[in-house]
Amino acid sequence: MAKKKIGVLLSGCGVFDGTEIHEAVLTLLYLDQQGAEAVCMAPDIDQAHVINHLTQAETDETRNVLVESARIARGEIRNLAEVTADQIDALILPGGFGAAKNLSEFAFKGPDGAVNNQVQQLLEAMITAGKPIGALCIAPATVGMALKEKKPLLTVGSEEGVIGAMAAIGVRHQLCTVDDIAVDETHKIVTTPAYMLGPGIKDVAAGIEKLVKKVIALA
Amino acid sequence: MAKKKIGVLLSGCGVFDGTEIHEAVLTLLYLDQQGAEAVCMAPDIDQAHVINHLTQAETDETRNVLVESARIARGEIRNLAEVTADQIDALILPGGFGAAKNLSEFAFKGPDGAVNNQVQQLLEAMITAGKPIGALCIAPATVGMALKEKKPLLTVGSEEGVIGAMAAIGVRHQLCTVDDIAVDETHKIVTTPAYMLGPGIKDVAAGIEKLVKKVIALA
Numbered sequence: 071m072a073k074k075k076i077g078v079l080l081s082g083c084g085v086f087d088g089t090e091i092h093e094a095v096l097t098l099l100y101l102d103q104q105g106a107e108a109v110c111m112a113p114d115i116d117q118a119h120v121i122n123h124l125t126q127a128e129t130d131e132t133r134n135v136l137v138e139s140a141r142i143a144r145g146e147i148r149n150l151a152e153v154t155a156d157q158i159d160a161l162i163l164p165g166g167f168g169a170a171k172n173l174s175e176f177a178f179k180g181p182d183g184a185v186n187n188q189v190q191q192l193l194e195a196m197i198t199a200g201k202p203i204g205a206l207c208i209a210p211a212t213v214g215m216a217l218k219e220k221k222p223l224l225t226v227g228s229e230e231g232v233i234g235a236m237a238a239i240g241v242r243h244q245l246c247t248v249d250d251i252a253v254d255e256t257h258k259i260v261t262t263p264a265y266m267l268g269p270g271i272k273d274v275a276a277g278i279e280k281l282v283k284k285v286i287a288l289a
Numbered sequence: 290m291a292k293k294k295i296g297v298l299l300s301g302c303g304v305f306d307g308t309e310i311h312e313a314v315l316t317l318l319y320l321d322q323q324g325a326e327a328v329c330m331a332p333d334i335d336q337a338h339v340i341n342h343l344t345q346a347e348t349d350e351t352r353n354v355l356v357e358s359a360r361i362a363r364g365e366i367r368n369l370a371e372v373t374a375d376q377i378d379a380l381i382l383p384g385g386f387g388a389a390k391n392l393s394e395f396a397f398k399g400p401d402g403a404v405n406n407q408v409q410q411l412l413e414a415m416i417t418a419g420k421p422i423g424a425l426c427i428a429p430a431t432v433g434m435a436l437k438e439k440k441p442l443l444t445v446g447s448e449e450g451v452i453g454a455m456a457a458i459g460v461r462h463q464l465c466t467v468d469d470i471a472v473d474e475t476h477k478i479v480t481t482p483a484y485m486l487g488p489g490i491k492d493v494a495a496g497i498e499k500l501v502k503k504v505i506a507l508a
Contacts, residue, residue: 083302083303083310083360084302084360085360085363085364086364088360090363091302091310091314091360091361091363092314092317092318092363095310095311095314095315095490096314096318098311098490099311099315099490099491099494102489102490102491103491103494122356122359123356123357123359123360123362123363123364124355124356124359124364124366126364131350136343137341137342137343138342140341140342140343141302141303141304141307141310141342142310143342144304144309144310144311144342144484145304145305145342145343145345147343265363270321271314271317271318271321272318272321272322275318275322
């Protein structure tokens with residue numbers, strides 16, 4: 071049987087301005103351990119900004135989301151613009167602020183901000199094709215914004231502000247421990263709080279492994 | 290019992306000019322799963338260069354090893370200059386070209402190149418204190434250079450050029466599969482080939498988990 075191809079949509083390289091690195095690597099680990107093929111992708115756009123991860127100060131640098139995401143993917147990455155839903159069996163979005171700064175404007179403008187066009191199109195195409203979507207940490211907020219018409223069920227951790235923002239656009243929220251997943255069986259959307267709850271890498275790993283297995287099972 | 294504190298010496302963030310991200314994250318995962326505390330550290334120096342990981346071309350950017358390493362450590366990282374051997378129970382060096390470009394000059398000048406002074410001092414202090422050292426992928430080359438007087442036993446994968454370079458400075462080499470470790474019991478040095486062999490993340494994960502367990506057992 072051919073390996074299932076699971077898209078992994080990255081948003082940079084680093085928790086404060088890009089993809090949360092641990093969440094992305096653990097996603098890749100569990101996909102490989104489950105016999106699936108990861109198809110890494112990212113949009114070819116500038117990051118919203120660059121954060122010095124030592125000081126948390128914004129810098130005056132400009133970095134490209136696709137180029138920085140390639141660090142996590144060891145160079146094996148595709149331009150999101152060239153990926154279509156028929157090429158993959160499922161799509162997973164690791165978290166990190168990049169998922170809410172570069173893939174959408176959630177971190178800056180809340181749930182009424184825009185979703186990146188390419189991200190929006192691919193998420194809609196996956197839903198239309200009945201293919202599963204997984205999202206970790208804050209990434210479910212962007213998924214919720216893109217698919218709000220569907221009133222999806224998802225988890226974004228336990229912060230009242232984030233939960234309220236989802237409720238404001240009709241997204242249904244489910245509280246969930248870090249080692250567990252929320253499953254919207256109707257829309258095949260699987261989410262886990264990851265570092266929205268933490269606290270440590272072994273804790274988020276448990277939920278991510280469960281998410282990867284469920285996404286593959288639904289694919 | 291207090292958690293064992295295991296130093297994790299990073300060298301940037303990305304396989305071609307810094308730390309190999311998967312190897313670092315898997316090291317952090319297995320340390321946490323084994324109940325050890327990771328103490329991430331990196332030198333506060335400029336990277337030897339910056340590589341665009343999408344094109345593999347060198348760029349004209351300047352990036353700092355400590356600042357970029359902080360991306361992997363989610364900001365929880367110490368300046369190597371301020372870390373002493375009495376503060377940690379063992380030290381692990383993930384691989385990636387950064388370990389042979391930023392921690393030493395191995396990638397540019399071979400085994401006669403210099404080792405970063407702070408790296409040299411900490412490695413010597415660990416050996417003197419009888420505390421274990423773990424090294425992944427190409428990082429054992431830098432460990433071998435720093436400790437060549439000891440004629441350590443280690444693995445650097447299967448590339449003849451790298452093995453020959455180690456032999457030239459008196460380092461003893463042991464071939465080792467990616468899911469296994471080479472152990473120098475005398476000096477408490479544990480090494481695994483990781484992405485020197487690969488091919489995939491689940492393969493390197495097996496060797497890294499074994500390395501982490503052995504390093505903790507020796508600490």
